[in-house]
Amino acid sequence: MLVSLTHAVRRKFRSLYQRVLISSILLGVVVFSFSYLSLEFCYKILSSSSLSHMCNQYKQNQYSGALCEELCNGESFKDFKCPHNSMKTIMFTAVKNNDIYAIKLAKHITDDLTWRDKNGLTRYPEMLEFQNIIKQYITITYNVTIEDTVIHALLTQEIDPHNPEQMLSLWRLFKDNNYMMGKLYEEESIFPNILGSCGPYYATENLDSIQPETGLRHYITIDWEGRLKFALMIMEFLHRLDTIKPEPLKMCKVEPHHFGITFDKRIKYQTAQYILSEFQLERLLTDGSHCEVDSDCVYEYCLGKCDETRKICTGQQQNNNLQIVCQYIFKGTRLFPGLLSTAKAPSSLLALLNICIDPSKNEKQHIPNRLYAPTLEIGSKLYNEIKRIHDELTFRA
Template identity: 20%
Template sequence: MGPGPSRGGCLLRWLGLKICRRSTLVFALLWFGTWVFLNGLVFVHRTILSDYCTDDKSKRILQRVCEEYREGALTGDLCEDLCVSGQVEYKRCLYYENGKKVIEARWRGTPVVLKSKLENFSSYESLGLLEYQDPAEELSPLDVVFYATLEIRNSLGLDMGGNASLPPLWGQRMRERGRPYSRAELASLWSLLQQEEYVFLRVLQDLSRHVAKVLGSCGHFYAVEYLSAGHAWDQNIFSLEEVSAGPWTARDMVHRIALSFLDMAWRFDNDFSHRLHLCDIKPENFAIRKDLTVVAIDVDMAFFEPKMRDILEQNCTNDDDCNFFDCVSKCDVKTNKCSSKRRNSNLQVICQKIFRPWFSPTLLGAKAGLPLQVDLQRAVQECAETPWGEDEERPQALQKRLLHLLTRLLHQGTSSERGGADGEGVHSHTALNF
């Protein structure tokens, strides 16, 4: 009988120890879960809520711009209307992330978009010359052209030994300026030249109709034309009713927009001294004007050939390591290096992401079985699956084939309209159901 209580006591101690361990484990898990939850809240606050697009914060940012304008720190052709006469009317914040600010406004009644890569003017590097230059001395227009050209070449990744320079119209206006540039003008220009998207738009707007136009600037903020942007959730991609001022039916509009995409792809490949690569092709990054011209409105991920090669030529173990968004190359497993030559093209990605869903049988409905529509679907599919590679003849032949088919469909639609076949108007979400 003696050992019985001893064994019972041991059992109780063992159970107590086990319960204690379980309680400790539960407490530790509860503490860890609470720690993860609280840190998650902090992360959400810092990364999401702090970058939340609010009207109050946007207005405060513009107020700071105006304060610095009144202090003489910055200037621009937009400043007087923004800060003095009230000709710039704030509408809403469109986008705010990591300091990049995009604001919708009306400038003298015209819709515009105000943009800046960084929120504050002081966040941009100052022009080094201003720190060492005698305040009494001023740079001549030719000096400004020289330094601006160097900065633009650096921003676009162009060869310094080439003949690239400021675009003709922009450079001419800067050279013909009758007076030297003030420190505020130089500081403002320098902040703009540090924004790759501004440089792209400003340089290319004199050379291409397929980029958004820069209308003015104030300090580090610049205004571009407000256009009807695309939407991934809309089967039409663009809100056709917003550009229905022309004499076109919905069928005509779809084909004209597709033809403009083809024209843009061809011109970005051939119109400049270097091929221009678009590495983020999606509906939201394009817009259309009232004449149905397709316009690239977000070119943060656009690169000329020299810079594209530098980006692609990275270390790799397989082809997946050589994908830079929509721009892809091939991995050389012998050297573990990605090829600097892009395998796909702007047109191929447009066919994949824009044309293939756009001209799918599901959206075309009963018209999908018509011979021209079938030929177009096949051409789009072949375009989407054909890499650019070393042989450029086949992709170019596909481009001509798409151009031919879309032109025939456009003429066919125009002829049927003249013959009174149908009198369809422009209706949201139904433009492709013809």
């Protein structure tokens, strides 16, 4: 009886083991096949489809731009590929004269410039009217004034007067924050350079990733020197954002893998989707929404202020770029440790990180009337501490 029971248990165990093993193998095959098909779909279908659509629209005079002919003639560009990073804005990359171009697509918009006349025919704005529309939009959105001659020259180059529908895709470019930030802050070199456009598609320089490996597996065994160097580069980048004229830029969401580096070793940020001017952010935060506490007044990682008397959100940001980077990039969470939150980080560095994340406990550590915005002095101390640790490692090597 006992022997029979033992054999029965063994048979059930073998049967269960075989099922688990077969299920694991099938799951592995499915995952591998999905990954392979996704890669093939991206390389063979998605990029080719985007390029084919662009060129067809160009041949039908729907799209315009100097980049159209270069991309579609089959001579200027070669080696078309899907991007090797997680940037969803990049449709594909291509090589021209040994330089890699990232081809992006402006976001879809719902507003229309056209209307129908009494005969049911589609009408477009006159060129001067379209010029004024663009100028007003840039002034209202970015608090920046563009000279009429600059806008006029752009429209003359990009739009064929016999094909006014081309202004629709150009309008789409102007409504895309990634494109506009790249154009408006080109001289500051904080976003990838805009290298041309074709309809709603535009090309930028391609950036190489500089993010060291992160995650629990690298909590102890990591490239500590590489992380420190990356942190210093990020802080130098933040200084550039804070000193931009006429007003600083605010990073309301930041991801380490969105930082990239140019061929001449300059750090830039891949996307401006959540980067706003101070003017833009104040307008977002001051929307008159009802609130009870400051955390009711947020835009992504940017924390606003709740008026205790009127119970409405006001426009004064309570944290700043440095606090956001310290919390979400440098420290992270227990499950996903940040760039500097490792077993190798000395207590002096971790203490400064904690102050940077929450400077509200001491008036001297935060900017007046902004409880969660660490002062420049805190930023300087943190930078110097990171540099000290990095230099010591470099000297030992």
